[in-house]
Amino acid sequence: MFLKNFKRNDFIIKYGDVGQEYFILDQGTVEVLVYKEGTDPSDPEIGKHLAFSKFLKENVGFGEIALLYN
16 A cells, blocks of 8 residues: 555556556545446547536545456
8 A cells, every 4th residue: 555646637547547546635625527328538539428426525435447458
C-alpha cells in the first residue's frame, strides 16, 4: 500500500484503461462516470454515451472490479 496524490480534475482511472490498482479515498470527493455497455473509449463524443454519474466521498474504496477481472 502506498500514497498517491491527485489534483482537482486529474483522472484517477480512465474509461477503457486496464485497471491494476485498488484505491481508498482518504480525502476529498471523486466523480465517477459510468458509460453505457459497448461504448468505445476512443469515441470523440463519449459524453453522449453516459449511463450515469455519482460522487464518492472519503473512506470509500474503488477499482476492485479491475482487480477481479483483469
